[in-house]
Amino acid sequence: QQQVKQSPQSLIVQKGGISIINCAYENTAFDYFPWYQQFPGKGPALLIAIRPDVSEKKEGRFTISFNKSAKQFSLHIMDSQPGDSATYFCAATIGGNQGGKLIFGQGTELSVKP
Amino acid sequence: NAGVTQTPKFRVLKTGQSMTLLCAQDMNHEYMYWYRQDPGMGLRLIHYSVGEGTTAKGEVPDGYNVSRLKKQNFLLGLESAAPSQTSVYFCASSYSSGDLNTEAFFGQGTRLTVV
Numbered sequence: 364q365q366q367v368k369q370s371p372q373s374l375i376v377q378k379g380g381i382s383i384i385n386c387a388y389e390n391t392a393f394d395y396f397p398w399y400q401q402f403p404g405k406g407p408a409l410l411i412a413i414r415p416d417v418s419e420k421k422e423g424r425f426t427i428s429f430n431k432s433a434k435q436f437s438l439h440i441m442d443s444q445p446g447d448s449a450t451y452f453c454a455a456t457i458g459g460n461q462g463g464k465l466i467f468g469q470g471t472e473l474s475v476k477p
Numbered sequence: 478n479a480g481v482t483q484t485p486k487f488r489v490l491k492t493g494q495s496m497t498l499l500c501a502q503d504m505n506h507e508y509m510y511w512y513r514q515d516p517g518m519g520l521r522l523i524h525y526s527v528g529e530g531t532t533a534k535g536e537v538p539d540g541y542n543v544s545r546l547k548k549q550n551f552l553l554g555l556e557s558a559a560p561s562q563t564s565v566y567f568c569a570s571s572y573s574s575g576d577l578n579t580e581a582f583f584g585q586g587t588r589l590t591v592v
Contacts, residue, residue, distance in 0.1 A: 367519075369519070372517065397580070397581075399583075404585075404586075405585060405586075406481075406567055406569075406583030406584050406585050406586055407520070407567070407583050408583065409580045409581070412580070452519060452520065463508050463571045463573070463579065463581065464508075464510060464522055464525050464535065465510075465520075465522070465569075465581060466522070466536075467512075467519040467520040467521070468519055469517055469518060469519045470517075470519050
């Protein structure tokens with residue numbers, strides 16, 4: 364059972380364009396939604412995260428949009444650069460004494476062409 | 478500050494062999510996790526620990542065992558390796574902040590091939 368579904372699986376964007384990756388979740392108990400960025404041969408690293416009490420969070424060129432009623436959230440990368448080429452994972456987790464364990468989406472391989 | 482360190486980085490096993498993957502963190506984090514990463518599957522949680530001496534099953538625990546004898550270390554064991562366990566394994570850690578979840582820090586991964 365995939366609790367977090369991510370699309371698309373791969374994405375090719377021209378330099379300067381906007382990259383958009385979407386995720387949908389099922390469990391309404393999720394209360395923390397991070398995005399992780401992974402370069403080849405490296406471990407994932409936190410990019411940006413949001414909690415469900417806000418609808419949008421922006422950090423530099425990266426923005427998370429969150430729609431609680433639709434149980435969907437998305438990552439927007441503005442002015443995409445070749446250095447943004449990586450695999451992106453959305454994730455979700457439940458607060459309280461649940462151990463902070465992350466449930467990941469399937470991942471999106473982003474390629475930004477010069 | 479090393480963060481999360483995994484040992485070894487690469488390993489080839491024959492079917493039926495056993496091995497232990499070691500994860501060490503120097504951030505004094507309470508929570509530690511083992512994930513496996515397979516193409517098109519994302520990262521799936523194998524086992525996790527909320528503190529020294531405690532472990533719990535994740536999404537895909539079969540064929541694996543874990544131990545957390547020291548707060549800074551989390552060991553993942555494969556008793557009898559199978560080709561289906563060929564994967565990249567990641568260890569991660571995070572700290573407890575009451576009811577709020579916090580950033581998980583990942584190691585560099587261990588690429589395991591079972592032949």
